[in-house]
Amino acid sequence: MFVCLKLNFKTYNFTIKEEEGNALIFDIIRKKYVRLTPEEWVRQHFIHYLNQDLGVPNGLISVERSIRYNGKTKRFDICVSDSNGKMTLLVECKAPQVKLTKDTLMQAGIYQKVLNVNFIAISNGIQHLFMKLEKEATAPLQLSELPHFREWI
Numbered sequence: 001m002f003v004c005l006k007l008n009f010k011t012y013n014f015t016i017k018e019e020e021g022n023a024l025i026f027d028i029i030r031k032k033y034v035r036l037t038p039e040e041w042v043r044q045h046f047i048h049y050l051n052q053d054l055g056v057p058n059g060l061i062s063v064e065r066s067i068r069y070n071g072k073t074k075r076f077d078i079c080v081s082d083s084n085g086k087m088t089l090l091v092e093c094k095a096p097q098v099k100l101t102k103d104t105l106m107q108a109g110i111y112q113k114v115l116n117v118n119f120i121a122i123s124n125g126i127q128h129l130f131m132k133l134e135k136e137a138t139a140p141l142q143l144s145e146l147p148h149f150r151e152w153i
Helices: 038-053 102-115
Strands: 016-019 022-027 032-035 061-069 072-081 087-093 119-123 128-132 141-143
Touching: 022 038, 038 061, 038 072, 038 087, 038 119, 061 102, 072 102, 087 102, 102 119
Parallel strands: 087 119
Antiparallel strands: 016 022, 022 032, 061 072, 072 087, 119 128, 128 141
16 A cells, blocks of 8 residues: 655645555546555645645646657647646656656656746645746746745736
């Protein structure tokens, strides 16, 4: 059974069950149970953070979707679009024991090139990095936190 580590998020209510020796967690976006891995634990916390704390409607959140980059298929963890369908935030999640490195930033950067988002968040559940990408800026602006959803649009 998966041990649910305390992460650097507030406490959210999750529906967790065990089936055939596997812990499963209900994903409110995909509307199904998914295998509860350390990375999924972080992803589910971030989904609830987006919805409950930042006011992002569930219908604007996409989870684990495929994109194409240089002829290869990649999968992002979470992406949020605005009410017009433009992708605005990309979230890359890692398991708590995985350090956030330049490679993690590079991975998010590849997804950003395809999705052209305004915000990037990277989290291992313990450490969170938030960045805003300005059209005129030469480098992303690091933020201490993400703004409420109504400020993105």
